[in-house]
Amino acid sequence: MPSIKLENICKYICRNVELEISDRELLVLLGPSGAGKTTLLNIIAGLTDYDGSVLFDSQRVDKLPASKRGVGYLFQDLFLFPHLDVSANIAYGLKARKQPHDGIQERVAELLHLMKISHLAERYPKNLSGGEKQRVALARALALSPRVLLLDEPLSSLDTQTAKYLRTELKQLQKKLGITTIYVTHDLAEAEEMADRIAVIQDGQLQQLGKPEEVFFYPVNEAVSDFIGAPNILHCDHCQSLGQGVMEASCGAMNIILPDDGNPVRRIALFPRDIYVSETKPPGPEVNRFKGVITSIKPLGDGVRLEVRVGEHKLLAEVPHHIFEDMDLSVGKEVFLILKLRRIKVY
Amino acid sequence: MINGLKRLRPGWGIVPVLIFLALWEIIARLNLTPGQFNFPPFSTVMVEFYQLTANGVLGENFLASLTRVLIGFCAGSIAGLVVGTAMGWTEKLNKALHPIVSLLYPIPALGWLPLLMLWIGINELLPITIIFICSFFPVLYNTVTGIRNVDKDYIRVARTLGASDIKILTTVVMPLALPNIFTGFRLEAGMAWRVIIAAEMVAIPTGIGALMMKAESLIRIDIIIVCLIVLAVMCLSFEKFFEFLETKMTAKWR
Structure with a gap:
């Protein structure tokens, strides 16, 4: 061939x-x-x-x-x-x-x-x-x-x-x-x-x-x-296994819990559509939940893209139009981001 | 209920015809038709049909018409198919010939009759030529359309599979153009009979059309009706034959 x-x-x-x-x-x-x-x-x-x-x-x-x-x-x-x-x-x-x-x-x-x-x-x-x-x-x-x-x-x-x-x-x-x-x-x-x-x-x-x-x-x-969906790329400083098939990766101020497949993680890709945005502090354990401040709001074809500052990171998150209209979001407002565990891509 | 009707359908078709014939017989026998010329009942027409067949007059004239139709139709169709294929397949040829065909196609076949009577004279070649023209253009037109309508992507697929142009034409394009080509055949097979009768009425001394004209001069309405029946049956059977052939060749994949 x-x-x-x-x-x-x-x-x-x-x-x-x-x-x-x-x-x-x-x-x-x-x-x-x-x-x-x-x-x-x-x-x-x-x-x-x-x-x-x-x-x-x-x-x-x-x-x-x-x-x-x-x-x-x-x-x-x-x-x-x-x-x-x-x-x-x-x-x-x-x-x-x-x-x-x-x-x-x-x-x-x-x-x-x-x-x-x-x-x-x-x-x-x-x-x-x-x-x-x-x-x-x-x-x-x-x-x-x-x-x-x-x-x-x-x-x-x-x-x-x-x-x-x-x-x-x-x-x-x-x-x-x-x-x-x-x-x-x-x-x-x-x-x-x-x-x-x-x-x-x-x-x-x-x-x-x-x-x-x-x-x-x-x-x-x-x-x-x-x-490819404008992924948020985070560099990992180090990672450690927590046992039970999960690991913790430290990316600057963000500690992210990931499925552990035994390989070290250098980079993490988070797609904006896979990040939930909440105005109130979400219930449940404080895992993969981060507090941040909205720095920009931009309408897209099928939703609204928010830029949220979390520590030194600027993360993009997407909210569908109908949900955005029900929320009271504006630049400078404090919000909570929740990462979907199974949608996190690692390298 | 609907299924029941469907099952009855093949036999059902004959019923309206029987009713029609019965009405014809009754109206004619009771002399209910206006006008000075009598309207022969169906039974009289059938008796005449038998006599014309028995004394060979019908057979002889029918054969004359049939031979002209077959020769003219086959020659015209084959020529139409060949020229149509060449035009459909070769863009340049199509561009060159299309204007001429577009001009000639609308002329009714009988329109050529006076011209051909002068050029060819009154002989066997005249009706055959008329039928040739009547078959040639529609078959040509439908063949060109059929070939040009074949999706070019089938040709591209065949090309990537290593087929030569002639192979693509014969194994992909022609088979896919068949439904269109058959439409041409079907329409023209019936049309050939309509045209031959008209031509024989006007210019040729033999054939079913000529027999009708003779009957007219003798005021033999029964003979005219016999001829019309033969004509109807032949038109229908030719069209049905091509319909059958088309189904046979394309039903599996269409």
Whole structure:
């Protein structure tokens, strides 16, 4: 399987994109809609013309048409051929390449088995569920043993439960087959779960490339930070285990209780939406509860973002509009912040 | 209740026809129709139908019409399919030919008759050419529309799967355009019969249309009605045949 390199790619919104993807890696292209993610996939697949260069294993493939690049492409809307049954859909590429009949049958059976859809072989796409269609489309994309697999928001049309299940399976499959894979999504949780590395794309520009934790804990600029939910990043001075599966991390004046997985904690990411704001002192033990003063109030799309000073830290917290209206919050007012224990991310 | 009606439906269709025929018979026998020309009862028409069949007149004229329809329709459809496919698949060709087709398509097939009578003369080629024109344009038009309506993403998928252009055309685009193409066939199969009758009435001495004109000059209303029945049955069966073919070829996946 090849490594992929994009050199100075320009097309539509994409401007001077430089990107390197290692052999067997699963790279997630993360970014909002219209950021140019699908355009980049189409460029790598050879489905559109472009300026710049695409290299597979240091070989330029710019002159190769899509049919010769050896790329498996799973489109967002799948586009299973409606007039062909499942077997024929999977066999399509093999037949197009004029492979021997026996070999085709064997390969189709193998893929049906691999994707656990042998019982669907003779069904037509109109009689398949969303998840089943997904598996067929993936089998079809894998049939030619592609060197590179491109997945364009492959799970966006599925219900959460099916998507979660398929995600795990997809990741395992990718590691098993060792295909260099680029996975496009705008979903943060999906990116974090799938990625070896994440490339954050905004307005056609590569903003940041790194492991998921690097993106979450060291966002390179405000644009990336905002896109991933503007997490509050706290540096931990030291941490100690309290036994019973919890630990205490000291971040300046804030002592935060966290689940203890045995690893030391250097950084903590708290997402504004995961911080409760209360006007009165909350009841219960004084764990992960902090007193602070509001320093700014800014309306957002679906809520209101408060900046609260806690000791030397300035934390962002989000309050939904309807709750904000019921509260009497103003700059300079003292409030209490409650951190949701299970939502704290650590590095 | 609804299920019960559904189960009865195949047999039900014949009932209104029987009522219609019975009314026809009664009205004709009681002489309830206005006007000086008699209106033959259904039974008389059937007797005439039998006699025309037995003496070979109906068969001979019917065969003449059928042959013209089949040759003209097949040739016109195949030509329409080929040119339509080329136009639908090749953007440049479409741009070049589309204005011409748009101008010629609205001309009714019979509109060509005077011109063709002068160019071709009164012979077998004349009705066949008329049917050719009547089939060619609609099949062409529906084929172009069908092919151009196929979602381009199917083509992109096929391309990433390594298919050549010709392979994509034959294995993806044409099958997906079939429903549209069949609409063209279905409409034109019936239309071919309507047009051939008209052409034979005006210009050709043989065929069902010509037989009708002869009957008219002899004031044989029963023969005219026999011809109309044959025409109705043929239009319907041609349309049904293509409907059946379409269902057979696309029902599995549509």
